[in-house]
Amino acid sequence: MEYKAIAFTGPSGSGKTTLIEKIAQRLVPERQVAIVKHDPSDKALFDQEGKDSDRFFKTGAExxxxxxSRTSLFSHRPRGIEEVAELFGDFDLLMVExxxxxxxxxxxxxRGQIDPDYLPVLQAVAIDATVEHPLPFAEGTIDVLDLNDIDAIIRWIDAHALRLK
Incomplete structure (x- = not known):
């Protein structure tokens, strides 16, 4: 299985989830898209208290x-991105938040301002008109994209996403 992968990062509330959602909505009619979201604080809720899957998960079982219409996996084991990608089966693009x-x-x-702590890991930024200028990096070192131009962001992804097997 061969696919392309790209990652999104930024502060809480910056619009990462919304951007990924818009990209997926645009691409899904033409491509198989997979999305992985990182939950570093373990705060995401996946089921309601007392429902079957919640009760089964609390036993410690996978x-x-x-x-x-869907398959949901509840796991107690941390999994690497490669293992998760295999669970998805065939797809064209993996987006990681x-x-x-x-x-x-x-x-x-x-939005508002660019946090310079993120810059060492970035190849591009997607910003809107609320971002303060001047930008905290030299022109040409990081690509600057309009957060509201989904087509331009998709073109950037197509050109820069890493091809993986």
Whole structure:
């Protein structure tokens, strides 16, 4: 299985999830898209208290919920990105939200101002008109994209995403 992968990073509330959602909505009619979101604080909720999958998961077991429209995996084991990608099966593009240490081309998403702490891992930034100027990096060292131009961002992804097997 061969696919392209790209990562998104930025502060909480910057619009990463919204951007990934818009890209997926645009691409899904033509391509198979997979998305992985990092939850470093373990705060994401996946099921409601007392429901079957919650009760099964609390036993310590690995749990999969299969339905006609989706498959959900609840796991107690941390998994690497490669293992998760295999679970998805065939797809064309993997978009990763977070996981700053993952060696993938990375697009930073910012509103208001760019946090310079992110710059060492970025190849591009997606910003809107609220970002203060001047930008905190030399022109030409990091690509600058309009956060609201989804087509331009997709073209950047197509040109820069890492091809993986």
């Amino acid at each position: 749990v999969a919920v299969l339905s006609p 977070g996981l700053k240490t993952l060696p993938l081309p990375r697009l930073g998403v910012f």
